[in-house]
Amino acid sequence: MKISKESFHNIADMVKLSFKEEEKLKLIKDLNHTVEFIETMNDMNTDSQEPMSYIHNLKNVFREDVASNAKAGQGLHENAPESMSDYYVVPPIFHD
Amino acid sequence: MKRYETVIGLEVHVELSTASKIFCACSTKFGEKPNSNSCPICIGMPGAMPILNKKVVEYAILVGLALNCTISKKSILDRKNYFYPDLPKAYQISQLYFPIARNGRITIDTDDKSKSIGIHELHIEEDAGKLIHDSDKNMTLVDYNRSGVPLIEIVSEPDMRSAEEVKSYLEKLRTMLRYLGVSDCKMQEGSMRVDINLSVREVGDTRLGTRTEIKNMNSLKAISRAIEGESKRQIDILQSGGLIDQETRRWDDNENESVRMRLKEEADDYRYFPEPDIAPLEISDEWIHELMALLPEFQDEKILRYQKDYGISEYEAGVLTSSKEIANLFERATRLCNLPKEVSNWLMVEGMRILKDNYIDPWDICLTPERLSTLILMIEEGRINRIKGKEVFEKSFLEDVDPEDYVKKHGLEMISDDKMLRKVVVKVLEDNPQSVSDYKNGKTKAFDNLVGQTMKSMKGKADPALVNTILKEMLEN
Numbered sequence: 001m002k003i004s005k006e007s008f009h010n011i012a013d014m015v016k017l018s019f020k021e022e023e024k025l026k027l028i029k030d031l032n033h034t035v036e037f038i039e040t041m042n043d044m045n046t047d048s049q050e051p052m053s054y055i056h057n058l059k060n061v062f063r064e065d066v067a068s069n070a071k072a073g074q075g076l077h078e079n080a081p082e083s084m085s086d087y088y089v090v091p092p093i094f095h096d
Numbered sequence: 097m098k099r100y101e102t103v104i105g106l107e108v109h110v111e112l113s114t115a116s117k118i119f120c121a122c123s124t125k126f127g128e129k130p131n132s133n134s135c136p137i138c139i140g141m142p143g144a145m146p147i148l149n150k151k152v153v154e155y156a157i158l159v160g161l162a163l164n165c166t167i168s169k170k171s172i173l174d175r176k177n178y179f180y181p182d183l184p185k186a187y188q189i190s191q192l193y194f195p196i197a198r199n200g201r202i203t204i205d206t207d208d209k210s211k212s213i214g215i216h217e218l219h220i221e222e223d224a225g226k227l228i229h230d231s232d233k234n235m236t237l238v239d240y241n242r243s244g245v246p247l248i249e250i251v252s253e254p255d256m257r258s259a260e261e262v263k264s265y266l267e268k269l270r271t272m273l274r275y276l277g278v279s280d281c282k283m284q285e286g287s288m289r290v291d292i293n294l295s296v297r298e299v300g301d302t303r304l305g306t307r308t309e310i311k312n313m314n315s316l317k318a319i320s321r322a323i324e325g326e327s328k329r330q331i332d333i334l335q336s337g338g339l340i341d342q343e344t345r346r347w348d349d350n351e352n353e354s355v356r357m358r359l360k361e362e363a364d365d366y367r368y369f370p371e372p373d374i375a376p377l378e379i380s381d382e383w384i385h386e387l388m389a390l391l392p393e394f395q396d397e398k399i400l401r402y403q404k405d406y407g408i409s410e411y412e413a414g415v416l417t418s419s420k421e422i423a424n425l426f427e428r429a430t431r432l433c434n435l436p437k438e439v440s441n442w443l444m445v446e447g448m449r450i451l452k453d454n455y456i457d458p459w460d461i462c463l464t465p466e467r468l469s470t471l472i473l474m475i476e477e478g479r480i481n482r483i484k485g486k487e488v489f490e491k492s493f494l495e496d497v498d499p500e501d502y503v504k505k506h507g508l509e510m511i512s513d514d515k516m517l518r519k520v521v522v523k524v525l526e527d528n529p530q531s532v533s534d535y536k537n538g539k540t541k542a543f544d545n546l547v548g549q550t551m552k553s554m555k556g557k558a559d560p561a562l563v564n565t566i567l568k569e570m571l572e573n
Binding site for chain 2: 015016053054058059060062063064065066067068076077079084085086087088089090091092093
């Protein structure tokens with residue numbers, strides 16, 4: 001697998017990041033290094049291995065369904081870059 | 097001309113009625129002050145660790161069992177990555193590879209037949225926050241109270257062929273979820289939301305056509321219209337030699353047409369991967385058996401039993417079991433007064449009317465089985481008549497009102513005093529000479545008028561049978 005200019009644009013677009021032309025070239029190179037590094041695993045024979053989804057041999061613990069009245073969120077939105085009355089404010093999603 | 101059939105599969109999102117959110121202890125209560133039910137976990141602060149609510153998994157297993165699914169022994173949560181301001185972590189914790197349950201089925205009834213609809217899978221996930229678009233100020237406001245409210249998503253196989261089958265499936269599912277007590281399934285409040293996957297193909301073809309997805313439907317009527325509109329749109333395209341684009345569409349119920357949201361080619365790549373903050377769930381046989389014992393008797397079983405045990409019709413049994421609340425009221429009141437037909441009549445006629453007139457849900461009914469039984473026995477024993485009975489029924493159906501107290505307080509006891517009623521009837525006959533002569537000339541309707549006048553002067557409390565007898569006797573002589 002190789003990261004092409006096109007696939008790089010695709011990834012950048014998906015994570016909502018924009019780059020200058022020289023940054024792009026550097027990042028494509030870096031990404032390709034990373035992919036090559038991971039590709040060494042292709043040399044291993046994994047036919048008899050079960051796919052792994054979790055690295056620790058642990059099982060989940062639960063919490064009981066009890067709502068606390070702590071209202072931990074009270075005032076949290078005031079830390080946001082922009083807030084209005086009780087709301088967080090973000091750039092408009094739709095334009096008229 | 098070619099004949100086409102519509103092929104439909106549904107994804108149904110259901111908000112679970114737990115007290116707290118799926119990964120934190122914030123309340124799930126609807127309609128609270130914006131952002132008051134939020135904490136570092138459900139607003140996605142870096143480093144905040146989610147801890148899974150046990151009840152969410154229990155509810156999901158219960159629904160899985162009710163839908164005849166295979167419950168996974170091992171289930172894993174996954175991250176679904178996308179950027180949108182209603183999702184503060186920039187990923188939704190959901191399930192893709194190892195959902196809680198798979199391979200189920202549900203039987204639906206349409207006009208002339210029963211049909212089995214396959215359930216592909218059922219998984220748990222978190223809901224997103226709510227966005228409010230302020231077009232005046234050109235900004236978007238975010239409320240994270242709903243962020244982290246637990247959802248189950250039930251994915252059907254593409255087994256439905258018409259809007260009618262879809263409606264039947266959704267009604268069946270909703271009744272079942274309410275019987276289980278896992279959700280209120282209020283579509284208008286968004287606690288049950290439906291995505292429709294729809295394609296058309298020539299009758300006889302076994303391959304699936306290219307499908308479109310219509311997102312976020314929240315009313316049964318709009319769903320029916322969307323299915324009819326979208327299948328017509330697709331058939332028109334195919335008939336004019338065109339091809340269907342695989343895309344996501346939005347139904348505009350005012351315009352009665354669906355509009356494109358995005359093409360599948362530009363669709364999201366969610367880059368799912370296992371959620372590292374939550375270890376795999378182990379679901380033991382013991383746990384599954386414990387939950388299996390909690391499954392209630394569902395509507396279909398009740399309908400059969402009611403006909404057998406109480407001798408009521410299939411139609412009546414269907415209405416009485418349409419909700420768990422009414423079924424419980426019926427069964428318990430019947431156990432107390434042993435008059436199933438009476439209990440059924442009151443609930444079927446008056447109960448259903450009051451629900452409809454007042455736009456309330458069965459779980460808002462105040463009437464208890466004890467009070468319903470008391471009221472029915474008061475009528476049977478002739479302590480109040482049916483007219484006043486209706487008034488008392490409505491009062492105690494809607495409010496915390498005890499029938500005994502109400503009847504005493506308002507002096508509603510039935511009056512069966514022969515002497516007193518005779519006096520009243522004499523007066524009524526004197527005041528209504530026209531009705532009297534009409535009756536004598538064979539107009540039976542005039543009799544009803546005279547009964548009505550007598551009841552009116554008795555403020556509705558007279559014994560109607562006795563009024564009838566006295567009137568007949570006096571008119572004949």
